[in-house]
Amino acid sequence: MKKKSPFIKIITSILLIGIGIFIGKSFFGQKNVETVPIPSTIKYRNAGLTNDTTQVASAQEFTGKIIEVKKGSSIQNAVKEANPGDLIRVYPGTYSENVYIDKDNISLQGVVINGEWPTLDGKKEINDAFLYSGNGILIENFKIINYKGNGIMGQAGNNFIIRNNWIIDTGVYGIFPQYGKNGLVEHNVLSKIADAAIYIGMCHNVDVLQNEVFDNVAGIEIENSRHCLVENNYAHNNTGGLLAFVTPGLPIKTTFDVILRNNFVVNNNHENFGAPGSTVSGIPPGTGILIMAADDVIVENNIITGNNNTGITIVDLATGDPKANDPNSEGNPDRVVILDNIMFDNGNAPTGELKAVMLTQMETKGPDIFAYGGGTGSTIRDKNKYRTFGLDNYGMAQITDTQDIPTMMTPTPVPPRSVSTEELGELTYYGVCAGCHAFGTRLIGPPTEILQAIHQNNPQGIVDYITAPKNLREDYPEMPPQDYLSEEAKMAVAEYILALKH
Amino acid sequence: MLWNNQRIIQDLVEKGRVILKVIISVAVLGIMAVAFFAGQRPTAYYPVPLLKSSCPPGFKLNENNECIAKNLYSQYATTNKAGVGGLKSALPEIRDGFSPQEIDLGRYLFFDPALSADQTVSCATCHDPDKGLGDGLATSQGKDGQKLKRAAPSLYNVGYLKKLFWDGRASSLEEQMLEPLFSKDEMGNTPENLLNTINEIENYRKLFAEAYPKRERDQPIALNEITKAIAAFQSSLVSLNSKYDQYAHGYDEALNKKEIEGLNIFRSFVARCAECHTPPLFTNQQFAVIGTPEPDGLPLDPGAEIPFNDESLRGAFKVPSLRNIAQTAPYMHSGRFKTLRETVQFYTDGRGHAVPEGENLLIHWHIWEPNLTDYELDRLVDFLKTLTDESFKPKIPEVLPSGLKIST
Incomplete structure (x- = not known):
């Protein structure tokens, strides 16, 4: 056989490599897609304006850098790298991790390409997908599946946005902001959650809008929270659709000022698979809306149909939730207002206590609206429209609608508490330094007046020293570095020490 | 230079x-x-230094001679009165505003066995600064080595607490301390005897005159002055500078990888620790029935059922703070668990698994079956150890006004 010349060999291999790269690129490579890089933030329409305008008064602006996370890398690493104001964009791929955000003003945006979602998969091994404690957190466009605890959980953190997420079977809760003020939970789809799909716990001023919740024990739950709007959601085939209640024994004791408006609450007849002992494990299947011990709840313009126990249940704590008593929890639902709703086909198969109660009325069906136990001042707009039980003392509603309340969110962002440099210096001096330094006396380190004498007019000297102390003096123990203080706090305390008079 | x-x-x-x-x-x-x-003086005179005119660490003296709490948590907005939330959340309100002299007088009283009937037991006997302001025992010992029913809680950050005792039966420190002072089993004193003893000690007459300058010169020392001074000292015992706090204030490197894993398990909704042990105090100050076992042979402690006369609170105890928890073994109200590891294990062994037969306790809803792995339990312990901070540990007086020896 005639030998091929080396030249032809080289040409052939280059050609082959070229074809390989081309094929590889076109089959496996990421398409170069243009996406909208910046998420829209909370728009504060009402700041200084009347409620009937749609003019945007203020909105958060993105000032930071954009960090991209691609398949195979870690979202948490991006969070570590991020500074307040930054946007983290996560591309399609599976990320099996627990992402925790202990910083302020971080935005995480999934980038969905060609129907492929960036997916956080807990594999039923990882506890939570997102945990955050910072203010101004935005999480959108993620698919979150198979976690043990929560999809997205916030502990404190004001001005949050949780949006456009698709959450399936993430354990106890899907979306659970706790102790937050001013937040928006919208356009999420959640299913197969063993407690509440969306759980607003001990929060203030939260809007829950346009979410779809199904196949969960509880759809949307407003618990020990105030000033919440639940609007335009589709809650179907949960054990209970929408819930507003008080759980006793929590540090924040009340739920009031809640509007449930323009929701579809349909066929919430799923069997209850809540964990034994949990509050929701006591919810009878077939519960459309449950109001327990919450005050000033308005139910308006919902379509509530096909819920086999009752359309709306209004109970006190003693009836609904036998738990250890809490003398500081008031257990009656007061001043509930039921406005116009469309209700039919509810109560087809009542269960448990309700069934027994209805049998005493020679009824085998559950009512559209069922009220039981204590509570005063509740009203209803057109009682005759519905099949009701226990509404004898409900008067005529004093309002016809809640049009004048477009949102429960605050008109401007909840501001962080701002401390002056001097105040920060003072807090640091007394809160940290005072353990070892004091005026006029030796505690562990040298007295404060000696520090002043050494670093006269030189706060940077103190900053450098506390960051990396060099033991200059044999008669004193070495000072541990205070490098954990922020640069701002170090300079503030240095200046404060030098300015101290006594 | x-x-x-x-x-x-x-x-x-x-x-x-x-x-x-x-x-x-x-x-x-x-x-x-x-x-x-x-x-001639009626009693022996021991030279005691004058009372301090500066505040203990963590407090700033204002122009009214009051010590006002100052710490890095004061830089955060108060979003709820309960002082619960996340990492950068404000603390609940503390009892402050005591004078430095009052606080220092309280310190002497706290360590002085003259407060007990037989002059052998002081507050510090059960709240020893070298034992995390607890006593290291499963249940405390009273007068004559008597074994008491419950464990002495650490006093760190007690000034933030609204209810005292495991069963929450006291709502102020002054009210609380009357029980150990005058209980037969603990310090065994009587109000009359205590006042006689303290009034006979010249040092105390001088120190009370110094701490309470507005009182009449020869007015005898009153019980409420004693309890207020001790409350002033107790409220000054703060611990807010742990490694955890450094992390919370924004220094990521304060916790290592394992400790952060522990923090995330602690606050996750699987383990749910942070739901009741809520930062920044690591207690939400509520009651919870969790159904821990008693030490062998002891009957179930009914807890808050008794003072509140409420069966639904059978077995309920106040959620304790976890700050300095690594310093205060053994754990739970009667010290059943020797180590933190045993303690965290309890929470994953099943809802109500240790409830005695025939008891029908309303177990708290957060007690469930989180199925934590051994790895996760170890990480929880790692995290709990980051809550240690004794940088503001109080100084034990070298000499007591009574001339008695310090007993801790």
Whole structure:
């Protein structure tokens, strides 16, 4: 056989490599897609304006850098790298991790390409997908599946946005902001959650809008929270659709000022698979809306149909939730207002206590609206429209609608508490330094007046020293570095020490 | 530069020496004068330093001679009165505003066994600064080594608490301390005997006159002055500078990888620790029935059922703070668990698994079956150890006004 010349060999291999790269690129490579890089933030329409305008008064602006996370890398690493104001964009791929955000003003945006979602998969091994404690957190466009605890959980953190997420079977809760003020939970789809799909716990001023919740024990739950709007959601085939209640024994004791408006609450007849002992494990299947011990709840313009126990249940704590008593929890639902709703086909198969109660009325069906136990001042707009039980003392509603309340969110962002440099210096001096330094006396380190004498007019000297102390003096123990203080706090305390008079 | 510093220090030391000499000569003269004029005093006089005029660490003196709490948590907005939330959340309101003298007088009283009937037990016997302000015992020992029913809780951050005792039966420190003082099993005293004892000690008469300058000169020391001074001292016991706190304030490197894993398990909704042990105090100050076992042979402690006369609170206890928890073994109200590891294990062994037969406790909803792995339990322990901070540990007085020996 005639030998091929080396030249032809080289040409052939280059050609082959070229074809390989081309094929590889076109089959496996990421398409170069243009996406909208910046998420829209909370728009504060009402700041200084009347409620009937749609003019945007203020909105958060993105000032930071954009960090991209691609398949195979870690979202948490991006969070570590991020500074307040930054946007983290996560591309399609599976990320099996627990992402925790202990910083302020971080935005995480999934980038969905060609129907492929960036997916956080807990594999039923990882506890939570997102945990955050910072203010101004935005999480959108993620698919979150198979976690043990929560999809997205916030502990404190004001001005949050949780949006456009698709959450399936993430354990106890899907979306659970706790102790937050001013937040928006919208356009999420959640299913197969063993407690509440969306759980607003001990929060203030939260809007829950346009979410779809199904196949969960509880759809949307407003618990020990105030000033919440639940609007335009589709809650179907949960054990209970929408819930507003008080759980006793929590540090924040009340739920009031809640509007449930323009929701579809349909066929919430799923069997209850809540964990034994949990509050929701006591919810009878077939519960459309449950109001327990919450005050000033308005139910308006919902379509509530096909819920086999009752359309709306209004109970006190003693009836609904036998738990250890809490003398500081008031257990009656007061001043509930039921406005116009469309209700039919509810109560087809009542269960448990309700069934027994209805049998005493020679009824085998559950009512559209069922009220039981204590509570005063509740009203209803057109009682005759519905099949009701226990509404004898409900008067005529004093309002016809809640049009004048477009949102429960605050008109401007909840501001962080701002401390002056001097105040920060003072807090640091007394809160940290005072353990070892004091005026006029030796505690562990040298007295404060000696520090002043050494670093006269030189706060940077103190900053450098506390960051990396060099033991200059044999008669004193070495000072541990205070490098954990922020640069701002170090300079503030240095200046404060030098300015101290006594 | 260094040389200059040393010069300055030398100068200061030099000046200090001169001042010291003057002070010593004045003091010697003073003592001679006292010795000369004092004549016969009813009780022995032990030289006790004057009360401090500066606040303990963590507090700033204001123009009204009040110590006001200052710490890095004061930089965060208060979003709820309960003082619960996440990492950067404000604390609940603390009891502050006591004078430095009152606090220092309280310190002497706290450590003084003169407060007990047989002059052997002080507050510090069960709240020892060297044992995390607890006593290291499963259940505390009272007078004559009597075994008491419950464990002594650590007093760190007690000034933030709205309810006291495991069963929450007292709502102020002053109210709380009357029980150990006058319980037969604990300090065994009576109000009359306590007041007689304290009023007979000249040092205390002087120190109370100093701490409460508005009182009449010869007015006898009253019980509410004693309890208020002790409450002032107890409220000054703060611990807010742990590694955890450094992390919470924004220093990511304060916790290592394992400790952060522990923090995330702690606050996850699987383990749910943070739901009741809520930062920043690591207690939400509520009652919870969790159904822990008693030490072998002891009957179930009914807890808050008794003071609140409410069956639904059977077995309920106040959620304890976890700060300095690594310093205060053993754990739970009757010290059933020796280690933190055993304690965290309890929470994953199943809802109500240790409830005695025939008891129908309303177990708290957060007690469930989180199925934590051994790895996760170890990480929880790692995290709990980051809550240690004793940088503001109180100083034990060298001499007591009563002249008695310190007993802790």
